[in-house]
Amino acid sequence: MARVSIKDIAEKLGVSSATVSLVLNEKDKDSRIGKEVAEKVRKAAIEMNYRPNMAARSLRTGKTKTLGLIVADISNPFFAKLARHIENIAADKGYQVMFGSSDESSIKFEKLTHLFIEKNVDGIIVVPPQDSEGSIMELVKRKVPLVLVDRGIEGLPVSSIQIDNVGASFELTNILLDRGCKRIGFMAYNINLPNIKKRYEGYEKALKMRGLPIDSNLVCSVSFENFEENVKRAIKTLIDNDIDSVVFATNRVGVQSLIALQDYVDYKKLKYVSIDNPDEYIFADIDITCIAQPVKELGERTLDILFKYIENPKYRVVEYVTLQANIVIPGKE
Amino acid sequence: MARVSIKDIAEKLGVSSATVSLVLNEKDKDSRIGKEVAEKVRKAAIEMNYRPNMAARSLRTGKTKTLGLIVADISNPFFAKLARHIENIAADKGYQVMFGSSDESSIKFEKLTHLFIEKNVDGIIVVPPQDSEGSIMELVKRKVPLVLVDRGIEGLPVSSIQIDNVGASFELTNILLDRGCKRIGFMAYNINLPNIKKRYEGYEKALKMRGLPIDSNLVCSVSFENFEENVKRAIKTLIDNDIDSVVFATNRVGVQSLIALQDYVDYKKLKYVSIDNPDEYIFADIDITCIAQPVKELGERTLDILFKYIENPKYRVVEYVTLQANIVIPGKE
DNA sequence: CTGAAAGCGCTTACAG
DNA sequence: CTGAAAGCGCTTACAG
Numbered sequence: 001m002a003r004v005s006i007k008d009i010a011e012k013l014g015v016s017s018a019t020v021s022l023v024l025n026e027k028d029k030d031s032r033i034g035k036e037v038a039e040k041v042r043k044a045a046i047e048m049n050y051r052p053n054m055a056a057r058s059l060r061t062g063k064t065k066t067l068g069l070i071v072a073d074i075s076n077p078f079f080a081k082l083a084r085h086i087e088n089i090a091a092d093k094g095y096q097v098m099f100g101s102s103d104e105s106s107i108k109f110e111k112l113t114h115l116f117i118e119k120n121v122d123g124i125i126v127v128p129p130q131d132s133e134g135s136i137m138e139l140v141k142r143k144v145p146l147v148l149v150d151r152g153i154e155g156l157p158v159s160s161i162q163i164d165n166v167g168a169s170f171e172l173t174n175i176l177l178d179r180g181c182k183r184i185g186f187m188a189y190n191i192n193l194p195n196i197k198k199r200y201e202g203y204e205k206a207l208k209m210r211g212l213p214i215d216s217n218l219v220c221s222v223s224f225e226n227f228e229e230n231v232k233r234a235i236k237t238l239i240d241n242d243i244d245s246v247v248f249a250t251n252r253v254g255v256q257s258l259i260a261l262q263d264y265v266d267y268k269k270l271k272y273v274s275i276d277n278p279d280e281y282i283f284a285d286i287d288i289t290c291i292a293q294p295v296k297e298l299g300e301r302t303l304d305i306l307f308k309y310i311e312n313p314k315y316r317v318v319e320y321v322t323l324q325a326n327i328v329i330p331g332k333e
Numbered sequence: 334m335a336r337v338s339i340k341d342i343a344e345k346l347g348v349s350s351a352t353v354s355l356v357l358n359e360k361d362k363d364s365r366i367g368k369e370v371a372e373k374v375r376k377a378a379i380e381m382n383y384r385p386n387m388a389a390r391s392l393r394t395g396k397t398k399t400l401g402l403i404v405a406d407i408s409n410p411f412f413a414k415l416a417r418h419i420e421n422i423a424a425d426k427g428y429q430v431m432f433g434s435s436d437e438s439s440i441k442f443e444k445l446t447h448l449f450i451e452k453n454v455d456g457i458i459v460v461p462p463q464d465s466e467g468s469i470m471e472l473v474k475r476k477v478p479l480v481l482v483d484r485g486i487e488g489l490p491v492s493s494i495q496i497d498n499v500g501a502s503f504e505l506t507n508i509l510l511d512r513g514c515k516r517i518g519f520m521a522y523n524i525n526l527p528n529i530k531k532r533y534e535g536y537e538k539a540l541k542m543r544g545l546p547i548d549s550n551l552v553c554s555v556s557f558e559n560f561e562e563n564v565k566r567a568i569k570t571l572i573d574n575d576i577d578s579v580v581f582a583t584n585r586v587g588v589q590s591l592i593a594l595q596d597y598v599d600y601k602k603l604k605y606v607s608i609d610n611p612d613e614y615i616f617a618d619i620d621i622t623c624i625a626q627p628v629k630e631l632g633e634r635t636l637d638i639l640f641k642y643i644e645n646p647k648y649r650v651v652e653y654v655t656l657q658a659n660i661v662i663p664g665k666e
Numbered sequence: 667c668t669g670a671a672a673g674c675g676c677t678t679a680c681a682g
Numbered sequence: 683c684t685g686a687a688a689g690c691g692c693t694t695a696c697a698g
Contacts, residue, residue: 084406097432
């Protein structure tokens with residue numbers, strides 16, 4: 001038996017397909033369709049195991065009840081958690097999520113945005129890689145509801161949600177300075193990414209306020225490709241330059257750095273701070289203080305704004321939301 | 334300007350929409366459309382920034398170029414990695430992935446399958462929770478291409494890919510036994526899940542082969558809800574029962590157990606084995622040996638089979654694929 | 667070589 | 683209170 005359509009139900013019951021559609025979409029109150037007819041329709045739909053065909057509905061209504069999500073890499077626990085929260089909130093509103101990973105490539109990113117347009121997603125959530133302004137502006141021109149998360153891009157008329165990146169790394173760096181550290185390494189990937197850049201700014205600001213120089217040997221910007229290798233090399237540079245402490249700009253950088261650091265006998269004598277607090281730190285047995293990103297809230301605020309756009313196509317207010325993030329010490333609540 | 338359609342291009346160029354469609358779908362070779370016309374069409378499509386409307390195409394062709402993926406929880410790193418590999422392979426074939434987390438609930442699972450049917454996904458990949466046989470059989474009846482991953486369900490006519498779960502935990506348990514362990518705890522969640530059940534069987538088999546009794550106090554089956562709490566309690570039971578070693582049945586169980594174990598001074602004197610090797614183990618500074626699941630291969634084999642079904646609707650061969658998994662020691666390549 | 671037309675399964679004004 | 687009909691944007695036999 002082929003798939004059951006509204007027409008099949010209508011024919012079986014001897015009513016019009018309009019009636020069936022109205023009942024199944026619970027619009028029968030308005031048009032006051034007979035209670036008995038409505039009941040008959042509902043019963044038949046269940047018996048015949050009817051499932052609406054969203055392709056047809058979408059073609060007609062222009063809505064898909066689907067959101068698109070582009071992260072850098074869904075297998076990065078930070079993004080996976082974000083995706084999970086977004087999934088939950090979207091599901092509560094009757095939406096499903098389609099995801100894609102950009103691997104920080106603007107080419108892949110653009111492809112994903114095109115696919116999402118073709119699949120008529122009702123809104124898009126995006127962690128923008130470097131050089132993605134063009135693709136983002138295309139979405140803006142097409143009036144696709146859009147919110148950036150984790151990284152806003154200044155100057156673009158697009159809403160974004162992120163933590164206070166400057167503040168977070170400023171605070172963390174100050175913790176090290178207060179404890180007497182003088183040679184503080186900064187480990188990050190691609191320092192050109194808007195959020196990483198801000199994290200660098202916070203580090204720089206803290207050093208400057210104490211009148212300390214920025215030693216460029218202590219600032220490592222590691223590319224996304226050949227990540228392990230590059231981290232290893234960067235860590236060697238830092239050790240060779242006699243650091244007493246390190247700022248990790250992200251979870252992934254932190255974990256990979258610690259793996260690399262295990263090759264050095266005295267790495268546990270250094271002091272560490274990190275933006276993000278992956279579970280790995282709980283076990284690392286090092287002196288580390290973290291900023292925990294409010295991932296759930298990031299997801300909530302993102303969808304709050306996105307749904308405002310989706311539900312009211314005329315709504316055009318652009319918000320640049322900055323959330324405060326909290327200091328935590330891994331393993332000690 | 335509203336979205337550009339094939340008709341818009343056709344009108345602008347003074348050709349029929351059939352011609353435009355044929356050219357844009359590269360079916361112009363067959364029908365031998367004039368080279369100049371084809372070129373004109375292609376140029377206009379680019380100029381006008383045309384994007385096909387997949388809802389319309391899907392309605393017509395019945396294909397969406399979208400796959401559905403249901404895992405237990407996308408924020409679990411094992412599933413996130415699996416999702417990532419599936420995303421990559423699917424993208425190479427021109428497919429995108431829609432995901433959902435079941436939280437091990439058969440209700441949520443069923444809802445997700447219904448949504449996927451409504452959205453006309455071309456195929457579904459599923460990590461089935463307990464009591465999901467009914468929903469799965471509905472998919473089978475609807476002839477939706479379907480593959481189970483991580484956990485096959487015996488008796489169902491559905492292809493599945495998983496590691497040799499019995500073998501993996503048998504091997505791991507033997508490692509402990511060979512090293513003189515006598516009181517081996519088994520930490521798992523829901524032992525009724527097909528894969529966990531097999532992991533338990535491997536543990537049981539190893540003990541029996543040495544003539545050792547199964548002490549039910551040492552076998553912990555922890556539910557998915559209130560996970561942290563339950564793990565804490567289970568670990569206390571194990572410690573109270575004087576274990577000398579533990580088998581962790583999954584990454585999540587392992588990590589959460591180790592967090593709980595940190596409350597006990599001597600936990601580093603125990604010996605551990607685990608199915609899965611999360612990064613956390615690298616830092617835990619304990620005696621642990623793992624089975625690393627070949628996640629990438631799991632993804633590949635899953636899609637190999639799924640695409641056979643998708644590409645040939647008459648193909649009905651059911652495969653039950655078991656992959657071998659390898660022993661690794663975290664942090665030591 | 668190309669066009670006119672049907673039809674995928676819905677929703678929704680419109681008519682009665 | 684309900685039905686007939688149009689139309690969303692495609693693809694694809696069919697006709698010429």
